[in-house]
Amino acid sequence: MINMILLISHILADFYFQTNQIVKGKYKGVRWIFIHCMIHFGVMLIVTGSVIDSGEYRRLLFACVSICVVHGVIDSIKCKILKRDQNSKYRPMLFLLDQALHVITILIGSTVFDLKLDENNGILQSVFSFALTQEVLVILLAVLICWRPASYFVAEVFSVVSRKSQNGDSTEDNEIRIGSWIGILEREIILLLGLMHQFGAIGLVLAAKSLARYKQLEDKEFAERYLVGTLISTLVAILAVVMCQYFKVAN
Structure with missing residues:
Protein backbone atom coordinates (compact mmCIF):
# COMPACT_ATOMS: atom_id res chain seq x y z
CA MET A 1 0.00 0.00 0.00
CA ILE A 2 2.89 2.38 0.72
CA ASN A 3 4.01 2.06 -2.92
CA MET A 4 0.55 3.13 -4.07
CA ILE A 5 0.66 6.20 -1.81
CA LEU A 6 4.11 7.14 -3.12
CA LEU A 7 2.88 6.77 -6.71
CA ILE A 8 -0.13 8.99 -5.97
CA SER A 9 2.25 11.57 -4.49
CA HIS A 10 4.35 11.43 -7.67
CA ILE A 11 1.31 11.93 -9.94
CA LEU A 12 0.12 14.87 -7.85
CA ALA A 13 3.53 16.57 -7.87
CA ASP A 14 4.39 15.84 -11.51
CA PHE A 15 1.06 16.77 -13.10
CA TYR A 16 -1.14 18.68 -10.68
CA PHE A 17 1.37 20.88 -8.82
CA GLN A 18 3.73 21.47 -11.74
CA THR A 19 2.80 24.75 -13.42
CA ASN A 20 3.42 25.67 -17.05
CA GLN A 21 6.04 28.12 -15.81
CA ILE A 22 7.99 25.29 -14.20
CA VAL A 23 7.62 23.08 -17.30
CA LYS A 24 9.07 25.82 -19.53
CA GLY A 25 11.64 26.87 -16.94
CA LYS A 26 13.17 23.39 -16.72
CA TYR A 27 14.52 23.88 -20.25
CA LYS A 28 16.22 27.13 -19.23
CA GLY A 29 18.17 26.15 -16.14
CA VAL A 30 18.75 23.81 -13.22
CA ARG A 31 17.01 26.21 -10.83
CA TRP A 32 13.58 25.24 -12.12
CA ILE A 33 14.38 21.54 -11.95
CA PHE A 34 15.44 22.09 -8.32
CA ILE A 35 12.14 23.88 -7.59
CA HIS A 36 10.23 21.02 -9.23
CA CYS A 37 12.12 18.45 -7.13
CA MET A 38 11.45 20.41 -3.93
CA ILE A 39 7.73 20.38 -4.73
CA HIS A 40 8.00 16.63 -5.25
CA PHE A 41 9.81 16.28 -1.95
CA GLY A 42 7.20 18.31 -0.08
CA VAL A 43 4.19 16.52 -1.57
CA MET A 44 5.74 13.07 -1.07
CA LEU A 45 6.77 13.84 2.51
CA ILE A 46 3.39 15.32 3.51
CA VAL A 47 1.16 12.74 1.82
CA THR A 48 3.20 9.68 2.80
CA GLY A 49 4.16 11.01 6.21
CA SER A 50 0.49 11.34 7.17
CA VAL A 51 -0.13 7.59 6.89
CA ILE A 52 2.95 6.09 8.55
CA ASP A 53 4.13 5.77 12.12
CA SER A 54 6.32 8.57 13.49
CA GLY A 55 9.13 6.03 13.93
CA GLU A 56 9.33 5.68 10.16
CA TYR A 57 9.89 9.40 9.49
CA ARG A 58 13.70 9.21 9.32
CA ARG A 59 13.65 6.44 6.71
CA LEU A 60 10.88 8.26 4.84
CA LEU A 61 13.00 11.44 4.81
CA PHE A 62 16.01 9.62 3.33
CA ALA A 63 13.77 7.81 0.83
CA CYS A 64 12.15 11.08 -0.34
CA VAL A 65 15.53 12.79 -0.72
CA SER A 66 16.94 9.87 -2.73
CA ILE A 67 13.86 9.58 -4.96
CA CYS A 68 13.81 13.34 -5.63
CA VAL A 69 17.54 13.48 -6.46
CA VAL A 70 17.13 10.69 -9.01
CA HIS A 71 13.96 12.40 -10.28
CA GLY A 72 15.95 15.57 -10.91
CA VAL A 73 18.66 13.68 -12.82
CA ILE A 74 16.05 11.97 -15.03
CA ASP A 75 14.30 15.28 -15.75
CA SER A 76 17.63 16.98 -16.55
CA ILE A 77 18.52 14.30 -19.11
CA LYS A 78 15.05 14.45 -20.64
CA CYS A 79 15.17 18.26 -20.93
CA LYS A 80 18.62 18.15 -22.57
CA ILE A 81 17.35 15.65 -25.16
CA LEU A 82 14.21 17.66 -25.96
CA LYS A 83 16.11 20.97 -25.95
CA ARG A 84 18.09 19.77 -28.96
CA ASP A 85 14.93 18.89 -30.86
CA GLN A 86 11.67 20.34 -29.52
CA ASN A 87 9.72 18.70 -32.36
CA SER A 88 11.26 15.26 -31.87
CA LYS A 89 9.07 12.41 -33.12
CA TYR A 90 10.12 10.48 -30.03
CA ARG A 91 8.39 12.86 -27.57
CA PRO A 92 5.60 10.35 -26.68
CA MET A 93 8.15 7.58 -26.12
CA LEU A 94 10.31 9.89 -23.99
CA PHE A 95 7.23 10.79 -21.94
CA LEU A 96 6.48 7.10 -21.27
CA LEU A 97 10.14 6.29 -20.57
CA ASP A 98 10.43 9.28 -18.23
CA GLN A 99 7.39 8.17 -16.21
CA ALA A 100 8.50 4.52 -16.21
CA LEU A 101 11.89 5.51 -14.75
CA HIS A 102 10.21 7.63 -12.07
CA VAL A 103 7.93 4.73 -11.10
CA ILE A 104 10.87 2.30 -10.96
CA THR A 105 12.80 4.79 -8.80
CA ILE A 106 9.89 5.03 -6.37
CA LEU A 107 9.51 1.25 -6.13
CA ILE A 108 13.25 0.73 -5.59
CA GLY A 109 13.41 3.54 -3.02
CA SER A 110 10.47 2.13 -1.09
CA THR A 111 12.09 -1.33 -1.07
CA VAL A 112 15.62 -0.19 -0.18
CA PHE A 113 14.46 1.94 2.75
CA ASP A 114 11.89 -0.70 3.74
CA LEU A 115 9.01 1.75 4.09
CA LYS A 116 5.95 0.17 5.65
CA LEU A 117 2.49 1.47 6.39
CA ASP A 118 1.48 1.50 10.05
CA GLU A 119 -2.23 0.70 10.00
CA ASN A 120 -2.79 1.92 13.56
CA ASN A 121 -0.62 4.98 14.18
CA GLY A 122 -0.75 6.90 10.91
CA ILE A 123 -2.69 10.19 11.22
CA LEU A 124 -4.93 9.71 8.19
CA GLN A 125 -4.90 5.94 8.46
CA SER A 126 -6.34 6.08 11.98
CA VAL A 127 -9.00 8.63 11.03
CA PHE A 128 -9.97 7.23 7.62
CA SER A 129 -9.09 3.57 8.07
CA PHE A 130 -12.36 2.64 6.36
CA ALA A 131 -11.33 4.50 3.20
CA LEU A 132 -7.56 4.04 3.01
CA THR A 133 -7.59 0.57 1.52
CA GLN A 134 -5.54 -0.81 -1.36
CA GLU A 135 -8.59 -0.91 -3.63
CA VAL A 136 -9.58 2.69 -2.91
CA LEU A 137 -6.01 3.91 -3.46
CA VAL A 138 -5.78 2.07 -6.81
CA ILE A 139 -9.05 3.63 -7.98
CA LEU A 140 -7.81 7.07 -6.87
CA LEU A 141 -4.56 6.50 -8.79
Whole structure:
Protein backbone atom coordinates (compact mmCIF):
# COMPACT_ATOMS: atom_id res chain seq x y z
CA MET A 1 0.00 0.00 0.00
CA ILE A 2 2.89 2.38 0.72
CA ASN A 3 4.01 2.06 -2.92
CA MET A 4 0.55 3.13 -4.07
CA ILE A 5 0.66 6.20 -1.81
CA LEU A 6 4.11 7.14 -3.12
CA LEU A 7 2.88 6.77 -6.71
CA ILE A 8 -0.13 8.99 -5.97
CA SER A 9 2.25 11.57 -4.49
CA HIS A 10 4.35 11.43 -7.67
CA ILE A 11 1.31 11.93 -9.94
CA LEU A 12 0.12 14.87 -7.85
CA ALA A 13 3.53 16.57 -7.87
CA ASP A 14 4.39 15.84 -11.51
CA PHE A 15 1.06 16.77 -13.10
CA TYR A 16 -1.14 18.68 -10.68
CA PHE A 17 1.37 20.88 -8.82
CA GLN A 18 3.73 21.47 -11.74
CA THR A 19 2.80 24.75 -13.42
CA ASN A 20 3.42 25.67 -17.05
CA GLN A 21 6.04 28.12 -15.81
CA ILE A 22 7.99 25.29 -14.20
CA VAL A 23 7.62 23.08 -17.30
CA LYS A 24 9.07 25.82 -19.53
CA GLY A 25 11.64 26.87 -16.94
CA LYS A 26 13.17 23.39 -16.72
CA TYR A 27 14.52 23.88 -20.25
CA LYS A 28 16.22 27.13 -19.23
CA GLY A 29 18.17 26.15 -16.14
CA VAL A 30 18.75 23.81 -13.22
CA ARG A 31 17.01 26.21 -10.83
CA TRP A 32 13.58 25.24 -12.12
CA ILE A 33 14.38 21.54 -11.95
CA PHE A 34 15.44 22.09 -8.32
CA ILE A 35 12.14 23.88 -7.59
CA HIS A 36 10.23 21.02 -9.23
CA CYS A 37 12.12 18.45 -7.13
CA MET A 38 11.45 20.41 -3.93
CA ILE A 39 7.73 20.38 -4.73
CA HIS A 40 8.00 16.63 -5.25
CA PHE A 41 9.81 16.28 -1.95
CA GLY A 42 7.20 18.31 -0.08
CA VAL A 43 4.19 16.52 -1.57
CA MET A 44 5.74 13.07 -1.07
CA LEU A 45 6.77 13.84 2.51
CA ILE A 46 3.39 15.32 3.51
CA VAL A 47 1.16 12.74 1.82
CA THR A 48 3.20 9.68 2.80
CA GLY A 49 4.16 11.01 6.21
CA SER A 50 0.49 11.34 7.17
CA VAL A 51 -0.13 7.59 6.89
CA ILE A 52 2.95 6.09 8.55
CA ASP A 53 4.13 5.77 12.12
CA SER A 54 6.32 8.57 13.49
CA GLY A 55 9.13 6.03 13.93
CA GLU A 56 9.33 5.68 10.16
CA TYR A 57 9.89 9.40 9.49
CA ARG A 58 13.70 9.21 9.32
CA ARG A 59 13.65 6.44 6.71
CA LEU A 60 10.88 8.26 4.84
CA LEU A 61 13.00 11.44 4.81
CA PHE A 62 16.01 9.62 3.33
CA ALA A 63 13.77 7.81 0.83
CA CYS A 64 12.15 11.08 -0.34
CA VAL A 65 15.53 12.79 -0.72
CA SER A 66 16.94 9.87 -2.73
CA ILE A 67 13.86 9.58 -4.96
CA CYS A 68 13.81 13.34 -5.63
CA VAL A 69 17.54 13.48 -6.46
CA VAL A 70 17.13 10.69 -9.01
CA HIS A 71 13.96 12.40 -10.28
CA GLY A 72 15.95 15.57 -10.91
CA VAL A 73 18.66 13.68 -12.82
CA ILE A 74 16.05 11.97 -15.03
CA ASP A 75 14.30 15.28 -15.75
CA SER A 76 17.63 16.98 -16.55
CA ILE A 77 18.52 14.30 -19.11
CA LYS A 78 15.05 14.45 -20.64
CA CYS A 79 15.17 18.26 -20.93
CA LYS A 80 18.62 18.15 -22.57
CA ILE A 81 17.35 15.65 -25.16
CA LEU A 82 14.21 17.66 -25.96
CA LYS A 83 16.11 20.97 -25.95
CA ARG A 84 18.09 19.77 -28.96
CA ASP A 85 14.93 18.89 -30.86
CA GLN A 86 11.67 20.34 -29.52
CA ASN A 87 9.72 18.70 -32.36
CA SER A 88 11.26 15.26 -31.87
CA LYS A 89 9.07 12.41 -33.12
CA TYR A 90 10.12 10.48 -30.03
CA ARG A 91 8.39 12.86 -27.57
CA PRO A 92 5.60 10.35 -26.68
CA MET A 93 8.15 7.58 -26.12
CA LEU A 94 10.31 9.89 -23.99
CA PHE A 95 7.23 10.79 -21.94
CA LEU A 96 6.48 7.10 -21.27
CA LEU A 97 10.14 6.29 -20.57
CA ASP A 98 10.43 9.28 -18.23
CA GLN A 99 7.39 8.17 -16.21
CA ALA A 100 8.50 4.52 -16.21
CA LEU A 101 11.89 5.51 -14.75
CA HIS A 102 10.21 7.63 -12.07
CA VAL A 103 7.93 4.73 -11.10
CA ILE A 104 10.87 2.30 -10.96
CA THR A 105 12.80 4.79 -8.80
CA ILE A 106 9.89 5.03 -6.37
CA LEU A 107 9.51 1.25 -6.13
CA ILE A 108 13.25 0.73 -5.59
CA GLY A 109 13.41 3.54 -3.02
CA SER A 110 10.47 2.13 -1.09
CA THR A 111 12.09 -1.33 -1.07
CA VAL A 112 15.62 -0.19 -0.18
CA PHE A 113 14.46 1.94 2.75
CA ASP A 114 11.89 -0.70 3.74
CA LEU A 115 9.01 1.75 4.09
CA LYS A 116 5.95 0.17 5.65
CA LEU A 117 2.49 1.47 6.39
CA ASP A 118 1.48 1.50 10.05
CA GLU A 119 -2.23 0.70 10.00
CA ASN A 120 -2.79 1.92 13.56
CA ASN A 121 -0.62 4.98 14.18
CA GLY A 122 -0.75 6.90 10.91
CA ILE A 123 -2.69 10.19 11.22
CA LEU A 124 -4.93 9.71 8.19
CA GLN A 125 -4.90 5.94 8.46
CA SER A 126 -6.34 6.08 11.98
CA VAL A 127 -9.00 8.63 11.03
CA PHE A 128 -9.97 7.23 7.62
CA SER A 129 -9.09 3.57 8.07
CA PHE A 130 -12.36 2.64 6.36
CA ALA A 131 -11.33 4.50 3.20
CA LEU A 132 -7.56 4.04 3.01
CA THR A 133 -7.59 0.57 1.52
CA GLN A 134 -5.54 -0.81 -1.36
CA GLU A 135 -8.59 -0.91 -3.63
CA VAL A 136 -9.58 2.69 -2.91
CA LEU A 137 -6.01 3.91 -3.46
CA VAL A 138 -5.78 2.07 -6.81
CA ILE A 139 -9.05 3.63 -7.98
CA LEU A 140 -7.81 7.07 -6.87
CA LEU A 141 -4.56 6.50 -8.79
CA ALA A 142 -6.54 5.44 -11.88
CA VAL A 143 -8.74 8.56 -11.70
CA LEU A 144 -5.68 10.82 -11.38
CA ILE A 145 -3.94 9.10 -14.32
CA CYS A 146 -7.00 9.41 -16.57
CA TRP A 147 -7.15 13.15 -15.86
CA ARG A 148 -3.97 15.15 -16.47
CA PRO A 149 -1.27 12.55 -17.24
CA ALA A 150 -3.38 11.08 -20.04
CA SER A 151 -4.09 14.58 -21.40
CA TYR A 152 -0.35 15.34 -21.50
CA PHE A 153 0.34 12.07 -23.29
CA VAL A 154 -2.36 12.71 -25.90
CA ALA A 155 -0.89 16.20 -26.43
CA GLU A 156 2.59 14.68 -26.94
CA VAL A 157 1.19 12.26 -29.53
CA PHE A 158 -0.61 15.10 -31.32
CA SER A 159 2.64 17.09 -31.41
CA VAL A 160 4.02 14.28 -33.60
CA VAL A 161 0.89 13.37 -35.57
CA SER A 162 0.07 16.95 -36.52
CA ARG A 163 2.88 18.85 -38.22
CA LYS A 164 0.83 21.98 -38.80
CA SER A 165 2.25 25.06 -37.13
CA GLN A 166 0.19 26.68 -34.40
CA ASN A 167 -0.95 30.15 -35.46
CA GLY A 168 -2.04 31.19 -31.97
CA ASP A 169 -5.62 31.77 -33.11
CA SER A 170 -7.90 32.19 -30.08
CA THR A 171 -10.70 30.18 -31.71
CA GLU A 172 -8.36 27.27 -32.35
CA ASP A 173 -6.94 27.48 -28.81
CA ASN A 174 -10.47 27.47 -27.38
CA GLU A 175 -11.35 24.40 -29.47
CA ILE A 176 -8.22 22.61 -28.21
CA ARG A 177 -9.21 23.33 -24.61
CA ILE A 178 -12.74 22.05 -25.22
CA GLY A 179 -11.35 18.93 -26.89
CA SER A 180 -9.08 18.36 -23.90
CA TRP A 181 -12.01 18.53 -21.48
CA ILE A 182 -14.04 16.17 -23.67
CA GLY A 183 -11.15 13.69 -23.59
CA ILE A 184 -10.86 13.96 -19.80
CA LEU A 185 -14.58 13.36 -19.27
CA GLU A 186 -14.51 10.52 -21.79
CA ARG A 187 -11.72 8.70 -19.91
CA GLU A 188 -13.28 9.21 -16.49
CA ILE A 189 -16.69 7.97 -17.69
CA ILE A 190 -15.13 4.91 -19.35
CA LEU A 191 -13.20 4.23 -16.12
CA LEU A 192 -16.39 4.50 -14.06
CA LEU A 193 -18.34 2.25 -16.44
CA GLY A 194 -15.50 -0.28 -16.46
CA LEU A 195 -15.40 -0.41 -12.67
CA MET A 196 -19.18 -0.99 -12.72
CA HIS A 197 -18.70 -3.74 -15.35
CA GLN A 198 -20.96 -1.83 -17.77
CA PHE A 199 -18.66 -2.36 -20.75
CA GLY A 200 -21.47 -2.21 -23.30
CA ALA A 201 -22.26 1.36 -22.27
CA ILE A 202 -18.76 2.47 -23.26
CA GLY A 203 -19.86 2.26 -26.90
CA LEU A 204 -22.61 4.81 -26.19
CA VAL A 205 -20.02 7.27 -24.83
CA LEU A 206 -17.89 6.95 -27.96
CA ALA A 207 -20.97 7.19 -30.17
CA ALA A 208 -22.16 10.38 -28.45
CA LYS A 209 -18.70 11.93 -28.90
CA SER A 210 -18.65 11.00 -32.60
CA LEU A 211 -22.15 12.39 -33.11
CA ALA A 212 -21.09 15.77 -31.72
CA ARG A 213 -18.19 15.87 -34.20
CA TYR A 214 -20.13 14.43 -37.14
CA LYS A 215 -19.73 17.38 -39.52
CA GLN A 216 -16.06 17.90 -38.67
CA LEU A 217 -15.29 14.26 -39.46
CA GLU A 218 -15.69 15.11 -43.15
CA ASP A 219 -12.29 16.79 -42.87
CA LYS A 220 -9.77 13.96 -43.33
CA GLU A 221 -7.03 15.58 -41.23
CA PHE A 222 -9.44 16.28 -38.37
CA ALA A 223 -10.85 12.75 -38.62
CA GLU A 224 -7.36 11.26 -38.29
CA ARG A 225 -6.56 13.41 -35.27
CA TYR A 226 -9.94 12.61 -33.75
CA LEU A 227 -9.42 8.87 -34.23
CA VAL A 228 -5.91 8.94 -32.73
CA GLY A 229 -7.06 10.96 -29.72
CA THR A 230 -10.13 8.79 -29.12
CA LEU A 231 -8.22 5.51 -29.36
CA ILE A 232 -5.46 6.72 -27.02
CA SER A 233 -8.01 8.02 -24.48
CA THR A 234 -9.95 4.77 -24.62
CA LEU A 235 -6.76 2.72 -24.28
CA VAL A 236 -5.61 4.68 -21.22
CA ALA A 237 -9.03 4.32 -19.56
CA ILE A 238 -9.20 0.59 -20.28
CA LEU A 239 -5.65 0.08 -18.93
CA ALA A 240 -6.69 1.97 -15.79
CA VAL A 241 -9.67 -0.39 -15.40
CA VAL A 242 -7.38 -3.41 -15.91
CA MET A 243 -5.01 -2.03 -13.24
CA CYS A 244 -7.88 -1.68 -10.76
CA GLN A 245 -9.17 -5.17 -11.50
CA TYR A 246 -5.68 -6.66 -11.21
CA PHE A 247 -5.07 -5.23 -7.75
CA LYS A 248 -8.57 -6.25 -6.68
CA VAL A 249 -7.88 -9.87 -7.69
CA ALA A 250 -4.38 -9.74 -6.19
CA ASN A 251 -5.84 -8.84 -2.84
